[in-house]
Amino acid sequence: MKNSLRIKLSALMLLEYFIWGAWYVTMGTYLLSSLEVGATQVGATYANLSIAAILSPFFIGLIADRFFSAKNVLALLHLLGGISLYLISFTADFQSFWWLILLYTLLYMPTISLVNSISFSQLKDPDKEFPLIRVFGTLGWIAAGLLVGFMELETSHLTFQIAATCSILLAVLCLFLPNTKSTGEQKSLSSILGLDALVLFKDRSFVIFFVSSIVICIPLAFYYSFANPFLNDIGFENAAGKMTLGQLSEFLFLLLMPFAFRKFGLKKVMIAGMMAWAVRYLLFAFSEDLNDQWMLYTAIILHGICYDFFFVSGQIYIDKKADKSFRNAAQGLITFATYGLGMLIGSYTSGWVTQSFAADINSSTSYQWQSVWLVPAAIALITGVLFMILFKVKNEKIN
Numbered sequence: 001m002k003n004s005l006r007i008k009l010s011a012l013m014l015l016e017y018f019i020w021g022a023w024y025v026t027m028g029t030y031l032l033s034s035l036e037v038g039a040t041q042v043g044a045t046y047a048n049l050s051i052a053a054i055l056s057p058f059f060i061g062l063i064a065d066r067f068f069s070a071k072n073v074l075a076l077l078h079l080l081g082g083i084s085l086y087l088i089s090f091t092a093d094f095q096s097f098w099w100l101i102l103l104y105t106l107l108y109m110p111t112i113s114l115v116n117s118i119s120f121s122q123l124k125d126p127d128k129e130f131p132l133i134r135v136f137g138t139l140g141w142i143a144a145g146l147l148v149g150f151m152e153l154e155t156s157h158l159t160f161q162i163a164a165t166c167s168i169l170l171a172v173l174c175l176f177l178p179n180t181k182s183t184g185e186q187k188s189l190s191s192i193l194g195l196d197a198l199v200l201f202k203d204r205s206f207v208i209f210f211v212s213s214i215v216i217c218i219p220l221a222f223y224y225s226f227a228n229p230f231l232n233d234i235g236f237e238n239a240a241g242k243m244t245l246g247q248l249s250e251f252l253f254l255l256l257m258p259f260a261f262r263k264f265g266l267k268k269v270m271i272a273g274m275m276a277w278a279v280r281y282l283l284f285a286f287s288e289d290l291n292d293q294w295m296l297y298t299a300i301i302l303h304g305i306c307y308d309f310f311f312v313s314g315q316i317y318i319d320k321k322a323d324k325s326f327r328n329a330a331q332g333l334i335t336f337a338t339y340g341l342g343m344l345i346g347s348y349t350s351g352w353v354t355q356s357f358a359a360d361i362n363s364s365t366s367y368q369w370q371s372v373w374l375v376p377a378a379i380a381l382i383t384g385v386l387f388m389i390l391f392k393v394k395n396e397k398i399n
Contacts, residue, residue, distance in 0.1 A: 008177060009119050010136045015170040016115050017137035019078075020108070021144030022163040023085070024049075026154040026240050027101075028229045033155040037094050038365070039226070039358060043351015045101055046225045050344035052105035054336065056113070070121075074114045075174035081107040082167035089160035122178055138251055142244040149241025154232060197322060197330035206321060208391045212274070213314055213334060214342040215383045219277045219376035220306075221346025226354055227284075227300075230369050234288050236296055246303030253304030257312065266317060267393050273309030274384035276302050281377035285370045311338065317393070350376075 028042045084104040091097045123129040144162075153159050200206045231239035260269050280302045287295035314334060322330035353375050357368040 005122060005178065006133075008173070009122065009133050011173060012115060012170070012177065013119065013133055014136040014140035014143075015166055015173065016111065016140065018140035018144045019081075019163045019166050019170065021141035022148060022166065023159045024224075025145060025243060026148055026159055026228050028225050029154045029232050029239075030156070030159065031094075031097075032229050032365075033232075034157065035092070035094055035097065039354035039367070040351040041094055041098075042229070043221075043225055043347045043349070043354070045098055046221065046351075047344050047347035048098070048102040048105045049109070050340055050342075050347060051102065052109040053343070054340040055106065056109040057332065057336075069179055070114050070118050071174045071177040071179065074111055074118065074177075075171045077107050077111050077114075078167045078171035078174065081111075082164045082171065085160045085164035085167060089157040089164065118177060135251070138247055142247050145244035145247070146241045149238040149244075152238075154228065154240050197326045197333045199326070200322060200330060203321075205390075205392045208387065209314065209317065210334070210337060212383055212387045212391070213311075213338050214345070216274055216277065216310060216380065217338050217342025218346040218349050219281065219380045221343050222281070222350040222353075222373075222376040223303075224343075225347060225350045226372070230284065230367075230372075231296065233367065234369070236293070242297070243300055245297070245300050249301045249304030250307055251304070253308045254312065257308060260309070261313075261316075265393075266313060266320075267391060269309050270313045270317070270391075271384055271388050273305055273307070273311070273313065274380055274387060276305040276309065277380035278377045278384065280306060281373040281380065285373035285377065288369065314338075 027045065031037050031042050031045060032039070081104055084100055084107060088097060088100045088104065091100060119130060119133050120126050123133075147162070148154060148159055153162075201210070228239055228243065231243070236242070257269070260272075264272075280299045283295040283299040283302075287293070287299070315331065318330045318334055319327060354367060354372050357371045359366050359368070
């Protein structure tokens with residue numbers, strides 16, 4: 001690969017995730033403090049990303065892949081997305097904010113698949129070259145968190161304007177990417193929804209895995225929606241910047257996964273990931289009473305185990321379980337179940353639970369965070385125990 005193309009693809013990946021990281025992590029804090037809404041509204045707003053995740057495969061499969069060059073579609077989506085983000089930054093009422101976030105997420109979510117598609121189409125050896133490109137996405141997310149945190153913008157509308165500027169910049173960059181022709185192929189609705197993989201439901205253990213994947217997304221949604229508001233509320237300085245330790249942890253534990261698979265096997269690794277969610281929320285729950293910031297740092301760093309050991313392991317399990325003829329459909333089905341259905345349920349649940357433990361004190365809202373975090377901790381613990389008992393896997397050692 002030419003160095004010029006490598007630089008373009010790396011910049012593409014970096015900006016793609018910088019844009020997302022610039023507003024997503026701190027949106028809950030912004031809504032609670034600047035728009036003065038309740039936790040239920042925060043959960044409902046984060047749920048928009050799940051709605052977009054459910055709908056975006058239809059756009060990619062039925063329209064983008066068939067009729068247009070990927071780079072032109074990507075440029076248009078980021079241009080319109082940048083305009084939407086600018087409008088969001090000037091919106092003062094929640095109802096308009098919610099609809100604009102829904103519009104933006106519908107524009108943004110298809111770009112993730114398009115960025116991957118463009119990158120893969122230009123690589124001669126994707127297995128070796130793509131990780132070196134994809135790592136810039138993680139760096140982009142970390143850079144966004146550090147910028148927002150150190151500039152103390154967590155309650156500011158400027159996070160959306162920073163993301164908007166980068167989105168428009170990325171739209172321009174897309175025009176200089178190599179051309180990728182549309183496939184012209186018509187994908188069936190069943191292949192887009194992953195219905196070809198429904199045969200896997202004949203296996204009892206796959207059903208256990210599928211349901212567990214949906215349920216464990218409820219604790220995940222608590223973290224994405226309310227970790228940053230919680231950390232700011234208890235006075236944890238530069239929360240957005242310090243939360244990037246989670247992405248660093250995610251990268252490091254990804255490197256440890258091959259060793260973990262060989263040593264412990266797939267099932268034990270997945271159970272460790274689920275139990276880590278329970279430990280993380282117990283640390284959050286009792287950190288304020290014990291006045292121990294290291295409990296907070298530990299909870300953030302556990303993100304690598306929480307995410308990699310269950311969700312990435314789940315993708316590997318699907319790859320082993322599904323026949324080659326419907327492997328892509330199976331991966332699409334589990335993505336729909338987790339980032340779509342699971343996170344949708346989780347976002348609304350997290351908002352409702354957090355609001356249930358809110359109290360008005362001296363004309364301001366105070367949250368009983370210990371009670372809030374004990375709920376996802378219990379969900380993760382119960383799910384992990386049931387998974388341990390019911391889930392069976394053969395030949396679980398992975399080379």
